[in-house]
Amino acid sequence: MTTEIILAGFGGQGILFAGKVLAYCALIDNREISWLPSYGPEMRGGTANCSVCISDEPIGSPVVANPDYLIAMNGPSYKKFIDAVKPGGLVLLDNSIVDEKCTRSDVKAISLPATDMASDAGLNxxxxxxxxxxxxxxxxxxxxxxxxxxMEKCIPPKRAHLIASNLKAIELGMAQK
Structure with missing residues (x-):
């Protein structure tokens, strides 16, 4: 089974880092993985997206044309990728930033004020x-x-103090279910 994910937003929002965490999760669980970052030359403030493929068998291409899951952290990214999500897929939006509402009835769309939640919890x-x-x-x-x-693999030792806050943010998101 292969799971394809696109994470997208502005540079500086941690899109590539989130994809990297997923990639390391797959490695730790002995799955096949591809992680393909894409970002503009302007970095912070520009567009950034990341394609992640997780599979039980070798992956033929790292390109994700039709993701099973989409995490969109800004409006332009949502608009760019929403139509590509497979029917039955999952779309997660940061509605602290994304004003658009998902009108597709063939996907599960979850809007979460993630930026506000993180700030309120002291996890800017x-x-x-x-x-x-x-x-x-x-x-x-x-x-x-x-x-x-x-997380322990992705975060270098000199920034190990960030592991706990990142895990706390993941738990905060998990608790919203």
Whole structure:
């Protein structure tokens, strides 16, 4: 079975980091993985998206044309990718930033004020992890134990103090189910 995910938003929102966490989760669970980042030359404030493929068998291409899951952290990303999500897929929106409402009836759409939730919890900049947590709660792709191990791999030792806050943000998102 193959699961394809697109995470998209502005540079600086942690899109690539969230995708990297998913990739490490898959590695830890001995799954096949591809992680394909895409971002504009302007970095912060520009567009950023990340395609993640997780599979039980070798992956032929890292390109995700029709994702099973979409995490959209801004309006332009939502507009760009919403029509590509497979019927029966899952769409997660940060409605602190995304004004659009999902009108597709063939996907499950969840709007979460992730940026506001993260800020209110003292976790500024962790909206990406709130949305990732909600996706993990909806899909059961990985256990929290796997997520913690992945986080420990993704965050360098000199920034180890950020592991706890990122895990707290994931748990905050999971608790919204």
């Amino acid at each position: 900049g962790a909206a990406n992890m709130v949305l990732l947590g909600r996706m993990l709660a909806e899909t059961s792709l990985f256990s929290m134990e796997t997520v913690q191990k992945a």
